[in-house]
Amino acid sequence: MSEIYEQIATGILEGNVPKIPELVQKALDEGLNANDILNDGLVVGMNEVGNRFKSGAMFIPEVLKSAKAMHAGQELLRSLLAASGAAQTGKIVLGTVQGDLHDIGKNLVGMMCEGAGFEVIDLGFNIEPEKFTEAIKKHQPNIVGMSALLTTTMRAMGYTIKAIEEAGLRDKVKVMVGGAPVDAEFAERIGADGYGHNAVSGAELAKKLVGAA
Ligand code: B1M
Numbered sequence: 337m338s339e340i341y342e343q344i345a346t347g348i349l350e351g352n353v354p355k356i357p358e359l360v361q362k363a364l365d366e367g368l369n370a371n372d373i374l375n376d377g378l379v380v381g382m383n384e385v386g387n388r389f390k391s392g393a394m395f396i397p398e399v400l401k402s403a404k405a406m407h408a409g410q411e412l413l414r415s416l417l418a419a420s421g422a423a424q425t426g427k428i429v430l431g432t433v434q435g436d437l438h439d440i441g442k443n444l445v446g447m448m449c450e451g452a453g454f455e456v457i458d459l460g461f462n463i464e465p466e467k468f469t470e471a472i473k474k475h476q477p478n479i480v481g482m483s484a485l486l487t488t489t490m491r492a493m494g495y496t497i498k499a500i501e502e503a504g505l506r507d508k509v510k511v512m513v514g515g516a517p518v519d520a521e522f523a524e525r526i527g528a529d530g531y532g533h534n535a536v537s538g539a540e541l542a543k544k545l546v547g548a549a
């Protein structure tokens with residue numbers, strides 16, 4: 337692994353918010369690919385944050401600093417990842433479901449989908465089912481994408497699909513879901529059209545759902 341990727345991963349782990357954009361810019365100046373910087377640097381660091389949080393070696397304030405550093409790096413890469421996309425593939429309304437504040441993975445999925453040529457309307461996090469239905473009426477997307485990181489909030493995906501059905505909109509959109517506790521079986525059980533394991537497969541799935549892959 338290139339030394340700069342290690343420095344980026346360490347910067348994320350340390351929650352070094354000012355350093356991350358500097359390092360990402362340095363990596364870009366060295367001619368490294370935006371996708372590789374994301375996956376071999378930023379995401380590697382965030383995965384280690386996850387491991388340490390789980391084992392009790394890191395606590396919420398530190399995790400928040402890492403998340404902030406991650407956002408700073410993502411922002412710098414956003415336009416480059418989006419620019420790799422082809423012509424407009426379709427429109428996606430994306431959000432993290434009600435009760436859930438985790439948005440890093442959802443943001444990555446959004447960026448990859450932009451890179452695949454989708455227009456992404458990002459509703460943010462802690463999004464109630466009604467907000468999703470309002471956004472479908474307003475933006476008329478091809479796809480609704482939902483993210484959940486907690487076992488307690490994944491059920492909100494099912495409630496959201498119900499709300500979409502009750503609003504008479506279910507046949508107007510495809511629904512894709514993802515997030516660490518979600519799997520294909522759960523997606524099928526709640527009536528989603530597909531499950532994305534990670535940001536890359538999420539964007540691939542989105543293309544399939546609109547018949548562009
Ligand atoms: Co929280 N948290 N957290 N957290 N947090 C987890 C998720 C946890 C697994 C940590 C642990 O205990 N091991 C655990 C959940 C346990 C469970 O439910 N089984 C947990 C907990 C318990 C909590 C709190 C309850 C802690 C507390 O308060 N006691 C609390 C809940 C707050 C809430 O949401 N209501 C909480 C809070 C937080 C922070 C705010 C501090 C922060 C979030 C900051 C932010 O997002 N802006 C945070 C973080 C950062 C994490 C960990 C450490 C990292 C998550 C992350 O960003 N991963 C996480 C531990 C872990 O995941 N190992 C943890 C990196 C990201 C790139 O991966 O999000 O999985 P991920 O996204 C992937 C795929 O899942 C997929 O693609 C992405 C890119 O490859 N994907 C999709 C995601 N969405 C998709 C959608 C798609 C397709 C693919 O289609 C639409």
